[in-house]
Amino acid sequence: MRLNSFAAALLSLAVAAGALAQPPRNREDNPALREPDSAADLGDTPGMIVKFRSGTSARVQAQAAGDAVSKLAARGFAIRVARALPAGLHALKVERLPGESFAEQLARVRADSEVEFAEPDRRRFPHALPSDPLYTGQWYLQNRVDAPSAVHAEAAWDSGTGDAGVVIAIIDTGVLFDHPDLKRANLGGRILPGYDFIENAAAANDGGGRDADPTDAGDWVSQAETNQGQFKNCGRSDSSWHGTRVAGIIGALTNNSEGVAGSTWSSWILPVRALGKCGGFDSDILEAMAWAGGLHVNGVPDNPYPAKIENLSLGANGPCTAAYGSVVGQLAARGVLVVASAGNEGGPVGSPANCVGVAGVTGLRHAGTKVGFASLGPEVAIGAPGGNCVNVTGGPCLFSIDTTSNAGTTIPGSFTYTNQTNVNVGTSFSAPIVSGIVGLMAGANGNLGSAQLLARLREGATTPFPVSPDPAIPMCHVPTNQNDVQTAECNCTTSTCGAGMANAAGALAAALRPIAALSAPSTVLAGGNVNLTGAASAGACNRTISTYFWQVASGAGVLTGPNNTASTSVNAPVAGSFTVRLTVTDDLGKQDAADIVISSTSTTTAAPAAAGSNGCLADIPPPAAITVAPAPASASLVAGSGTQVFTAAVANAFSNTSVTWHVDGVAGGNATVGTISVSGVYTAPATVPSPAAVTVTATSVEDPTKSGTAQVTITAPAPAPPPPATGGGGGAGFDLLLLLSALTALSRASRRQG
Amino acid sequence: MSVSLPRSLLLLVACAAAACAQPRDDGALAEPGCSVRVIVTLQAAPNDALVADLARVSRAQLELVRTMTSNLHLFALTAAGSESECTAAIERLRRDPRVDAVDIDQRREIQSSP
Numbered sequence: 001m002r003l004n005s006f007a008a009a010l011l012s013l014a015v016a017a018g019a020l021a022q023p024p025r026n027r028e029d030n031p032a033l034r035e036p037d038s039a040a041d042l043g044d045t046p047g048m049i050v051k052f053r054s055g056t057s058a059r060v061q062a063q064a065a066g067d068a069v070s071k072l073a074a075r076g077f078a079i080r081v082a083r084a085l086p087a088g089l090h091a092l093k094v095e096r097l098p099g100e101s102f103a104e105q106l107a108r109v110r111a112d113s114e115v116e117f118a119e120p121d122r123r124r125f126p127h128a129l130p131s132d133p134l135y136t137g138q139w140y141l142q143n144r145v146d147a148p149s150a151v152h153a154e155a156a157w158d159s160g161t162g163d164a165g166v167v168i169a170i171i172d173t174g175v176l177f178d179h180p181d182l183k184r185a186n187l188g189g190r191i192l193p194g195y196d197f198i199e200n201a202a203a204a205n206d207g208g209g210r211d212a213d214p215t216d217a218g219d220w221v222s223q224a225e226t227n228q229g230q231f232k233n234c235g236r237s238d239s240s241w242h243g244t245r246v247a248g249i250i251g252a253l254t255n256n257s258e259g260v261a262g263s264t265w266s267s268w269i270l271p272v273r274a275l276g277k278c279g280g281f282d283s284d285i286l287e288a289m290a291w292a293g294g295l296h297v298n299g300v301p302d303n304p305y306p307a308k309i310e311n312l313s314l315g316a317n318g319p320c321t322a323a324y325g326s327v328v329g330q331l332a333a334r335g336v337l338v339v340a341s342a343g344n345e346g347g348p349v350g351s352p353a354n355c356v357g358v359a360g361v362t363g364l365r366h367a368g369t370k371v372g373f374a375s376l377g378p379e380v381a382i383g384a385p386g387g388n389c390v391n392v393t394g395g396p397c398l399f400s401i402d403t404t405s406n407a408g409t410t411i412p413g414s415f416t417y418t419n420q421t422n423v424n425v426g427t428s429f430s431a432p433i434v435s436g437i438v439g440l441m442a443g444a445n446g447n448l449g450s451a452q453l454l455a456r457l458r459e460g461a462t463t464p465f466p467v468s469p470d471p472a473i474p475m476c477h478v479p480t481n482q483n484d485v486q487t488a489e490c491n492c493t494t495s496t497c498g499a500g501m502a503n504a505a506g507a508l509a510a511a512l513r514p515i516a517a518l519s520a521p522s523t524v525l526a527g528g529n530v531n532l533t534g535a536a537s538a539g540a541c542n543r544t545i546s547t548y549f550w551q552v553a554s555g556a557g558v559l560t561g562p563n564n565t566a567s568t569s570v571n572a573p574v575a576g577s578f579t580v581r582l583t584v585t586d587d588l589g590k591q592d593a594a595d596i597v598i599s600s601t602s603t604t605t606a607a608p609a610a611a612g613s614n615g616c617l618a619d620i621p622p623p624a625a626i627t628v629a630p631a632p633a634s635a636s637l638v639a640g641s642g643t644q645v646f647t648a649a650v651a652n653a654f655s656n657t658s659v660t661w662h663v664d665g666v667a668g669g670n671a672t673v674g675t676i677s678v679s680g681v682y683t684a685p686a687t688v689p690s691p692a693a694v695t696v697t698a699t700s701v702e703d704p705t706k707s708g709t710a711q712v713t714i715t716a717p718a719p720a721p722p723p724p725a726t727g728g729g730g731g732a733g734f735d736l737l738l739l740l741s742a743l744t745a746l747s748r749a750s751r752r753q754g
Numbered sequence: 755m756s757v758s759l760p761r762s763l764l765l766l767v768a769c770a771a772a773a774c775a776q777p778r779d780d781g782a783l784a785e786p787g788c789s790v791r792v793i794v795t796l797q798a799a800p801n802d803a804l805v806a807d808l809a810r811v812s813r814a815q816l817e818l819v820r821t822m823t824s825n826l827h828l829f830a831l832t833a834a835g836s837e838s839e840c841t842a843a844i845e846r847l848r849r850d851p852r853v854d855a856v857d858i859d860q861r862r863e864i865q866s867s868p
Contacts, residue, residue, distance in 0.1 A: 173864065242864045279863035283793060283819075283828045290823050298821055314862045322855030323793040323826050330823065341865045350865075426866035 047093045047121035048106060049085065052114050071114060091121055129154065130254045130261040132181075134417055137402040138260055139366065140385035140433060141504075147366040147399065148466050149385050149501050151433060153263060156440055156504035159512075161254075162264035163443025165617025167192065168250055168435055169292035169307035171285060172243030172314070174216035174273035177654075179244060179415045181252045181259035181404050184654065185268060185622040187703055190251045192305045193623060193654045194271035197288040202230060203276035210300065213655035214273035216243050220410045221277050234278035238409040243271060245424060246313050248404030248417075249432040250439065259417055260402055263436020263504070267443065268620060270307050275314060285314070286327050293336040295327075305620065308442045309453075311435040312340040313428035315350035317482055324352040332357045332450040339435045341427035343375035346487035348479040354379040359454050361434045362497050363387070363427040365489060366399040368466035370476050370497055372488045374427050377478055381454060382461055382498035384433045387425030396420035401429040437504045441511035445540035447612035448511060460507030461500030465492035514539045514586045515611035516594035524572040526600035529560065532580060533567040534594070538611035539586040546587045553581035553595060573600050582607075624652045628659060628708035630680075630698045636713045637674075637684040646680040646710060648698035656702040664694050674712065688714050788840035789832045791859035795825055797852055804852070805829075811850050814843035828859065 069082040069092070078095035085091055096105050102120070109118045129135065141153035175182065175191055183189020194214035198204035206217035218239035225231040251262040251269045274280045274288040291297045294306030310331070328338055342362040343350035353360035354377070363374030363386020370376060371386045389397035400423045407413040418424035438453055448456065467473075468491055476490035476497065494500070517536040524530050537545050550563040552570075555578025561568035570580060577599035585591050594607030628650050635644045650657040661676040663669030669676045673694045676682045682696060692714050699707040798804070800818055809816035814833040821827050831847075833839035847856045 240864055240866065242866060245866070275862070275864060279861045281791075281859050281861055282857065283791065283822060283859045285862055286793070286826065287822050295823060297823070313865055315865055316860055316862045318860070321793070321857035321860075322795050323822075323857045326795060326826060326855075327823060344865045424866065426864075428864055428866040 047081070047091060048109060048118050049121050050090045050092050050109065050118045051088055051116045052090075053116045072109075072112065075112065077109070077112075130157075130265075131257045132252070132254060132259055132261045133257065134260045134402060134419075137419055139399060140401055141261065141263065147385075148368040148462075149364040149366055149383070151263075151384065151437065151502050151504045152462075152506070153437075153504040156437070156508045157265070159505070159508050160440055160444050162251075162266035162440055163446075163617055164266050164268065164619040165446065166264075166267040166309070166439050166442045167270050167305045167307040167620065168264070168267050168439050169270040169272050169310045170243055170246050170250065170432075171272050171274050171288045171292065171310060171312050172246055173219050173240060173275045174214040174243050175247050175269075175271040176216055176241065176244045176406055176412055176415070177271075179248075179404050179406070181256070181415075181417075182244070182247055182269075183253065184703075186625050186652065187705075190253060190262070190267075190269050191247065192268050192270045194273070195288070195291060195300060195303070196273040197284045197291070197300075198273055198276045198280060199284055200230070200276070200281075203278065203280070204273075205277055211655075212301075214271040215655070216241060216273070216412075217276075218408065218411050219275065219277045225277075231278045239406075239411070241406040241408075241412075242275070242313070242428065243273070245403045245405050245418065246311060246428065246432045247271065249401065249429055250311065250436045252404055260404065263433055264439040264443070267439040268305060268622075270303070270305055279314070282321070282323060285312075286323055289327050289331065289338070293331040293334055295330060295334075306334075306336075308336060309435050309438050310336060310338045311432050312338060312352060313426075313431045315341060315343050315353055317343070317345065317347070318351050320351045320355035324355050328352065328355050328357050335449045337438055337450040337453045339431050339438060341431040342377075342380055344373045344426050344428075345375050346373055346485040347375050347482055348484075349375050349377045349379040357450060357454070359434060359438070359457060360498070361427060361431045361502075363425075363430045364492070364497070364501060366390075367468065368492070368501055369468050369473065370486070370490050370492050371425075372486075373425075374430070375479075376476055376486065376492075376496040378495050380496065380498040382434060382458055382500065382502050383465070383492060384430040384502040386427050386430040387423070389423065389425070397423040397425070400424050401433075403429070434502050437502055437507050440504060440508050443541075443617065444508055445511045445513075445515075446614040446617035447515055447538050447540075449608070449612075452515065453511075456510035456513070457502070457507050458499035460503050460505075460510040461498070462503045462506065463494075463500035465494075465497060465501065467491045512540045512543070513590045514543065514545055514584050514592045516582050516584045516592040516607055517609060517611040518582050518594040518596050518605050518607040519609040520596055520598075520603040520605070523602050524598065524600070526572055526574045528572050529569055530572050530598060530603065531561075531567065531569050532582070532596065534582040534584060535566040536608075536610035537566075537582075537584045537592070538613065538615055540590075541616035543586045543588060543590070543615070545584050547585040549583040549585070551581050551583075553579045555579055557598060570598060572598055575600055623654075626653050626700045626703045626706040627651045628698050628700050628706055630696060630708050630710040632710060634711045634713070635682075636715060637682075638717055639684055639688045639714050640686045640717060642684050644682045644684075644712065646676070646682060646696055646698070648680065648708065650700055650702075653700065653702045656700075658701045659698040659707075660701060660704075662697040662699065665697070669694075674714070682712060684712070684714050688716050787832055787834045788837045789830065790840050790844075791819065792829050792831050792844060792847075793822065793857045793859055794827050794829055794847065795854035795856070796827055797825075797854060799824075800827055808847060808850060808853070812843040812847045814840070825854070 069079050073079050081093040083091045139147050142150045143152045144150050177184050185192050196211050196214045199209050201209050220239040221231050221234050221237050223236045226236050252260045254261040254265040272288040272292045274285045287297045291303050292307045339359045340353035342353045342360050359381040360379050362376050362380045362383050363371045364383040365371045365388040371388045387401040388399045397420050405416050405418050407416045474490050518534050520532045548566050550568045557578030579595050579597050581595050583593045596605035630646050630648045648659040664673045673689050674685045694712050696710045697707050814831050817830040819828040833843045844856050
């Protein structure tokens with residue numbers, strides 16, 4: 001990091017102010033926050049840091065603190081302690097007046113004519129670390145002296161860990177939902193349902209074309225496939241699990257004592273599958289982008305979770321096509337920012353990263369220089385870690401980008417993480433680091449549109465780029481053509497690697513600034529009155545605009561209205577033009593400015609007419625939990641005979657509506673309680689069980705914690721009915737009695753006759 | 755939209771045509787031909803008459819595969835002859851005033867290494 005100490009101090013103050021301003025909701029949502037309540041902190045802090053106005057500061061610096069302190073003391077301030085700090089700053093402790101609060105005392109000091117600014121000398125706390133055990137390997141999120149390109153996420157997390165109102169789409173190979181560090185959103189995880197946009201079944205490799213299941217089926221290409229057919233010349237490769245890797249960088253489950261941490265801890269991830277075997281076609285990618293951002297795509301149900309950010313860790317050589325330009329433009333109009341990787345050829349920025357309005361991200365080495373493989377050029381918005389190994393003769397890859405992955409070389413195997421031996425590098429992984437940062441920004445200020453997010457992302461970057469101490473390392477240059485490649489380390493410039501090194505804390509501080517909105521009639525009369533209003537300006541989440549300041553920034557204009565209200569007026573010039581600037585300040589002193597050029601005929605401004613009213617985004621609830629309802633709900637069968645077919649209605653499943661069956665807790669049942677087949681056919685036991693009622697349970701395969709039950713009552717067989725009567729006698733038994741009776745009578749008669 | 759076709763685009767058409775994996779259902783051509791899928795930006799929604807007329811203008815078979823967004827439409831373009839015939843047909847399409855742009859449906863790849 002090449003910030004000078006004064007800038008560093010200002011940045012620190014800005015970040016601290018951001019942390020101080022977090023609303024209670026964010027505090028509750030931030031398990032990493034370790035600072036005490038801000039009021040208690042201020043109340044115990046009698047000290048302040050003061051800078052005197054430039055007219056006196058040089059002398060003050062030259063003569064130490066004595067003169068300045070004396071002057072303050074002469075004006076009634078009882079100075080107890082004074083100490084000179086670097087950069088013309090002074091640490092002071094001032095006696096309070098009777099009944100005076102610290103805030104009132106601070107205001108009194110600030111009001112002094114020679115004081116440029118005065119801030120509380122606040123207590124600082126070590127940045128929170130997530131509990132994820134593999135976080136120690138995630139150098140790229142940290143603030144490390146040996147890795148200047150690391151993005152200072154810890155400092156950002158103290159201010160905000162993201163927001164459940166933000167959806168980040170990953171246009172990629174799909175995702176492995178069941179990775180224990182990702183998981184489905186309705187199972188306590190981060191991954192929303194998404195969609196599979198791969199039209200070609202062979203490329204999709206999941207048995208079909210487009211469908212609602214964006215699970216990554218694997219994108220391996222066998223040697224045989226490279227010799228013929230549609231994957232000819234694609235190159236043999238194992239499954240990449242690329243989307244799962246990207247997903248982990250953006251939003252692995254964090255502070256869960258497992259695996260790695262995500263850049264953002266709360267935002268949702270929307271997996272949109274557009275890449276399969278041998279990549280993917282523009283036609284699928286573009287529709288995936290459109291759908292993810294909330295645009296309608298024919299033949300596909302509209303996306304219930306429109307994304308604010310889309311991550312595209314993909315590309316190819318060549319200029320931005322009109323089709324990408326069109327879709328990116330439509331998405332930008334909806335406030336969606338596309339973040340794309342610059343490419344791994346070391347040449348000109350690939351497409352779609354080179355499209356106007358896209359945040360193209362190149363890859364940086366840990367040291368902040370360009371990593372050899374990363375493509376570069378003026379289209380790059382910002383640089384971020386891309387992974388580099390340092391060791392070129394074997395050994396561990398010291399600065400790999402650790403994230404979630406899988407061990408399967410074809411179909412999914414065991415869930416794993418990348419590390420120094422299971423290496424993960426590429427601009428593919430620079431982009432999601434930035435997407436995560438933008439997710440933090442959008443959560444802090446939901447009014448920021450696509451262009452504003454991009455501008456403030458760049459504003460928050462760490463500059464200047466470090467220069468390698470090795471004099472043999474050249475400066476990067478803008479590629480002149482596709483063959484002009486720089487595949488070795490080079491020193492970044494703003495025309496090759498973007499505005500600077502991505503800095504999560506800086507970007508978040510920039511996002512927390514208010515948005516100045518400015519409107520005026522588009523056409524004016526020469527010399528006529530022109531009303532200007534900034535009333536539709538807005539603060540970040542839970543912040544309000546406290547002051548407005550109008551001034552003529554250039555040209556010969558004169559305000560005809562007040563300069564400190566939400567609206568004012570000017571007289572249009574008779575000829576030429578002048579510029580009026582509106583500066584808005586929020587309740588924490590953060591500012592934004594907007595200019596409007598007023599000519600004799602028209603007004604022109606790049607500022608929005610209205611900043612928006614969604615500074616705090618509403619939380620997006622996770623999808624409804626799966627429910628399972630067997631039918632019929634009850635049945636009665638006779639022991640030893642009879643079957644009942646059960647079906648199970650599974651609602652809210654992402655893709656798998658199948659169930660497993662149990663009888664009284666026994667999978668498939670048994671001879672005692674009856675059996676049930678995989679298709680739900682229940683067969684009663686031979687004898688009545690005890691108790692006679694058994695429970696049939698259908699359990700969701702997709703979410704085994706969700707099940708539904710039905711009852712089956714088993715009854716004994718009916719007793720054998722009595723013999724049926726026949727004719728006048730009533731059957732064989734009766735006939736036998738008649739016969740015996742007749743025989744007896746005959747016997748008696750014969751004895752009487754004999 | 756009228757642009758000259760650089761050599762790289764000619765190569766791209768050839769590569770795209772070779773790599774194009776989408777099945778064709780228009781039967782075999784009477785002579786060796788080229789086939790490529792293109793994303794066409796149109797000013798108006800395409801109907802049968804427009805597609806037929808664009809095919810006539812481009813001097814190629816043109817089949818609407820699907821409408822992608824309000825102004826982007828995916829077509830299968832097939833032409834008799836060599837790869838350059840597809841390139842020429844695309845160029846003719848681009849010159850049509852009803853067409854804002856024509857892009858070849860290219861393959862994109864993940865950007866991780868190895």
